[in-house]
Each structure stands twice: as structure tokens, then as C-alpha cells.
Amino acid sequence: MQVSRRGFFKVCAAGMSGSSLVAMGFAPNAALAEVRQFKLAHTTETRNTCPYCSVSCGVLIYSLGDKSKNARSTIIHIEGDPDNPVNRGTLCPKGAGLLDMVHSPNRLKHPEVREPGAKEWKRISWDEAFDRIAKHMKADRDANFIEKNADGVTVNRWNTTGFLASSAASNETGYLTHKILRGLGVVTLDTQARI
Amino acid sequence: MALQSLDIQRRSATTTPAPQARETTEIAKLIDVSACIGCKACQAACMEWNDVRDEVGNCTGVYDNPVDLTENSWTVMRFAEVEENGKLEWLIRKDGCMHCEDPGCLKACPSPGAIIQYSNGIVDFHQENCIGCGYCVTGCPFNVPRISKKDNKAYKCTLCSDRVAVGQAPACAKVCPTGAIQFGSKADMKDYADKRITDLKSRGYQQAGLYDPQGVGGTHVMYVLHHADRPQLYNNLPADPSISPTVALWKGVAKPLAMAALGLTALGSLFHYVMKGPNEVSKELEDEMERQAEAETEGERENAR
Numbered sequence: 001m002q003v004s005r006r007g008f009f010k011v012c013a014a015g016m017s018g019s020s021l022v023a024m025g026f027a028p029n030a031a032l033a034e035v036r037q038f039k040l041a042h043t044t045e046t047r048n049t050c051p052y053c054s055v056s057c058g059v060l061i062y063s064l065g066d067k068s069k070n071a072r073s074t075i076i077h078i079e080g081d082p083d084n085p086v087n088r089g090t091l092c093p094k095g096a097g098l099l100d101m102v103h104s105p106n107r108l109k110h111p112e113v114r115e116p117g118a119k120e121w122k123r124i125s126w127d128e129a130f131d132r133i134a135k136h137m138k139a140d141r142d143a144n145f146i147e148k149n150a151d152g153v154t155v156n157r158w159n160t161t162g163f164l165a166s167s168a169a170s171n172e173t174g175y176l177t178h179k180i181l182r183g184l185g186v187v188t189l190d191t192q193a194r195i
Numbered sequence: 196m197a198l199q200s201l202d203i204q205r206r207s208a209t210t211t212p213a214p215q216a217r218e219t220t221e222i223a224k225l226i227d228v229s230a231c232i233g234c235k236a237c238q239a240a241c242m243e244w245n246d247v248r249d250e251v252g253n254c255t256g257v258y259d260n261p262v263d264l265t266e267n268s269w270t271v272m273r274f275a276e277v278e279e280n281g282k283l284e285w286l287i288r289k290d291g292c293m294h295c296e297d298p299g300c301l302k303a304c305p306s307p308g309a310i311i312q313y314s315n316g317i318v319d320f321h322q323e324n325c326i327g328c329g330y331c332v333t334g335c336p337f338n339v340p341r342i343s344k345k346d347n348k349a350y351k352c353t354l355c356s357d358r359v360a361v362g363q364a365p366a367c368a369k370v371c372p373t374g375a376i377q378f379g380s381k382a383d384m385k386d387y388a389d390k391r392i393t394d395l396k397s398r399g400y401q402q403a404g405l406y407d408p409q410g411v412g413g414t415h416v417m418y419v420l421h422h423a424d425r426p427q428l429y430n431n432l433p434a435d436p437s438i439s440p441t442v443a444l445w446k447g448v449a450k451p452l453a454m455a456a457l458g459l460t461a462l463g464s465l466f467h468y469v470m471k472g473p474n475e476v477s478k479e480l481e482d483e484m485e486r487q488a489e490a491e492t493e494g495e496r497e498n499a500r
């Protein structure tokens with residue numbers, strides 16, 4: 001393509017004036033702007049209790065999908081539950097960061113056991129875990145249960161095993177925990193749940 | 196397209212006025228510095244909601260972590276230890292975008308639509324229109340925006356414009372366990388601030404007051420300060436912030452002048468074209484020059500012989 005000297009100047013001048021006009025704000029831009037899409041619009045909302053401390057704040061867990069057959073849920077956001085009287089929607093920095101705990105690669109997701117003398121933790125099933133716990137408890141209770149004290153008074157104590165319950169345990173769970181463990185004679189029993 | 200798109204008050208580098216007919220409720224966030232315990236729940240909630248994560252930093256010997264705002268930390272706690280009336284006071288200020296009524300960042304921004312001010316008062320960055328020039332950083336009287344090293348675009352607090360648009364409080368305001376961050380209409384926030392100030396005065400903070408600097412037309416993030424007479428105590432919160440005179444000069448005075456100069460040049464060129472026409476060489480002159488050239492080549496040939 002042949003461009004004359006004059007033609008070249010014309011093209012340059014047209015380009016310059018055009019871009020200058022746009023730079024000066026003469027471009028007919030529509031005044032459009034949208035905020036970021038609200039990311040919770042149709043997520044599934046699940047109520048739960050923060051697992052960290054004994055304050056036991058209520059949280060709302062938002063997950064992808066509507067729990068339909070083929071939609072896999074993934075938790076995408078967690079925030080405080082405004083209807084929970086404990087925290088009324090607020091959270092502490094740990095609670096506010098719950099999402100990253102849920103998705104942490106270091107999170108313990110299965111029962112594990114470290115056999116006596118072993119160095120490694122080994123993954124076991126929940127059934128195995130419950131069996132092991134039950135057997136250990138039975139053996140310990142059979143060996144150390146105190147039926148009567150020195151004065152011959154019936155005390156039914158089992159002092160060699162203690163029990164700690166979850167911070168997220170509800171009132172009802174706490175009641176059951178208490179009934180079962182007191183029934184076994186456990187004295188050292190605590191939960192940090194205060195709900 | 197959401198209806199929100201019509202509720203624009205101002206748009207960066209755009210001279211056409213935005214639709215103004217509808218009036219949405221002016222919102223504000225009130226940070227009660229006297230009630231803040233510096234727990235940083237707001238920092239965690241902010242990152243969680245906005246899908247940004249900052250690096251796990253290093254302890255620098257103070258509680259500030261991170262030590263400054265970053266492209267991922269849109270809000271940070273700034274801790275100041277000052278001695279007042281013979282007592283140590285630990286002043287903790289939640290720093291972040293103030294959402295000015297007259298935003299310096301928007302004034303300075305050369306990219307159309309990269310910074311938007313909504314009619315509810317929120318000043319929002321639209322990264323898809325951002326060219327990463329950093330003018331907003333220099334234009335900001337509070338030194339808030341930060342340019343990401345990942346995509347070279349500017350980021351800052353959006354006042355959770357996406358949450359506010361659907362009628363929710365910003366993530367930081369919702370999460371705050373001591374109620375130090377309140378959210379509502381600007382009028383309500385001022386009323387609440389008055390109550391807090393009365394309370395603080397009754398507790399001996401005679402200079403307690405509201406920080407809503409008029410130098411930038413007021414802000415949509417306001418502070419209740421125990422020492423409102425000396426905001427600089429709170430990690431150099433500017434006492435009377437205003438848009439830098441350089442920005443005001445270039446975008447305020449120089450821009451229309453430059454536009455006028457450009458227009459006059461174009462008009463002048465047009466007149467020159469009409470009056471004088473294009474610069475043409477006459478037929479006679481061309482013939483004359485051709486004859487001269489021929490004569491010269493003739494002479495050269497004769498010399499060669």
C-alpha cells in the first residue's frame with residue numbers, strides 16, 4: 001500500500017484528535033456501573049454453632065446449591081446468626097475466619113489412632129474407633145471402679161477416666177452426656193459448652 | 196442489569212452527569228473508637244466476605260498486623276499508645292476507606308468508570324475499568340487505595356456495596372462483637388454518635404466528638420473520638436483532610452482550560468482551512484522548478500564529458 005506524505009499526516013492528525021477527544025471525556029459513555037453480585041442469593045443457609053470456645057456463638061453457614069440430588073454442596077461463606085441470643089450476629093476474629101478452618105488442609109476429618117509404641121497416626125473407621133473407646137473404658141472401669149469408700153458408704157465412683165464434651169453441644173446433648181457419664185460413675189466431667 | 200446501576204452520583208473521568216432524579220437513603224458506618232478492643236474480627240470478616248486473603252505476616256513487635264493497608268487487607272487496626280492526663284491510653288483506630296462525599300480518588304482517576312460514587316454515598320472501585328495508574332492513591336487524602344501486584348489494579352474497602360445493595364450491613368459492621376462498628380442511615384449514625392459523645396463527656400472526655408471532616412464534604416465512615424480536638428493522636432488521622440491542591444489544579448482548573456485550548460485549536464484550524472485553504476504549489480512554480488532541475492542535470496552531463 002502506498003501512502004503519500006500528505007495522506008500519512010492526515011491519518012495521524014485524525015487519530016490524534018480522536019484520541020484526545022476521548023481522553024478529554026467527550027466519549028459518549030453510558031453511565032453504567034454495577035455492584036458485585038450478592039454471592040449468597042440462592043445458597044443454602046444452615047444454622048450451626050461455632051466450634052471454638054464456650055461462648056458458642058450461632059453461625060449461619062452458606063453453601064452452594066439447593067441440596068438437590070446432583071448439586072454438591074460446598075461451604076462458601078459463614079457469618080453470625082442474628083437470631084441467636086448469644087451473639088446476635090456478631091463473631092470474634094476466629095469465628096469470622098471459620099470458612100478457612102472448614103477448608104483447612106490441616107483439619108482432622110477422620111478418627112485416627114496412634115498405637116502404643118507407634119510413631120505414626122493411623123486412620124480408622126468410626127466403628128473401630130467406638131469399639132476401641134468402649135473396650136478401653138470397660139477395662140479401665142472394671143479395674144478401677146470404687147463401689148464403697150473406706151467407711152463402707154456406697155459411692156460408685158470411677159475416678160480414673162475423665163470426659164470432655166464439645167463446645168457446640170446443645171442443652172439436650174449436655175443433659176444426655178451428663179446422664180450417661182454419671183450413670184457410669186464418672187466424676188471428672190466437663191464441657192466448655194455454655195448453651 | 197441491576198437497578199443499582201441507575202443510582203450513580205459520580206463517575207470517574209466522565210463529564211456527562213449521571214441520573215440524579217431518584218434519592219436513595221444516604222448510609223454511613225460509624226466507628227466508635229472508644230468501644231473498639233482491637234480484636235480484628237472486622238479484618239477477618241472483611242477478607243472472608245470479599246474473597247481476598249492476605250499473607251500471614253510477621254510480628255513487628257506491635258499489635259498492628261498487617262502494619263499497613265494492602266490490596267488484600269482493606270481495613271487494619273492501628274494501635275497508638277499515648278499518655279493523656281497522666282494516664283496511658285491505648286487508642287485503637289480501624290483504618291480504611293472513609294467514603295468521602297467529595298472523593299479525591301474519583302477526582303484524580305483518569306479512567307472512565309473505574310471509580311463510582313453511588314447515591315447512597317459508597318465510593319466503589321470497578322477493577323475492570325482500572326488502568327492501574329495509581330492516581331487514586333495520590334488523590335486520596337487518607338492514603339487508602341492500594342495497587343495489587345497480582346493484576347496491577349487498585350483495591351480498597353467497598354463498604355460491602357454488594358451487601359448494602361441487597362439491604363445488608365457491611366461484613367465488618369455485622370461481625371463487630373463490641374458494637375464499635377455501627378451501620379445505618381447517616382442521620383441515624385449521627386444520632387447514635389451524639390449519644391456516645393454525651394456518654395464519653397460524662398466520663399471525663401470533655402473533647403469527645405464526631406469525626407466527619409468537612410474538608411472532603413463529610414464522610415460515610417465516621418469516627419467517635421475521645422479526643423476529637425486532636426485526631427492526629429489516632430495514628431495521624433488528618434485533622435482537616437482535603438483533596439491535594441495538585442489534583443484540584445489538574446482536574447479542577449487545568450482540565451477545562453486544556454479542553455478549551457483543544458477546542459480553540461480545532462476551531463482555529465477550521466478557520467485557517469476555510470480562509471487560506473490547503474498549502475498548494477502553483478503550476479507555474481512547479482514548471483519552473485522542473486526546468487531548473489533539467490538544466491542542472493544537463494550541466495552535470497556536460498561537465499562529465
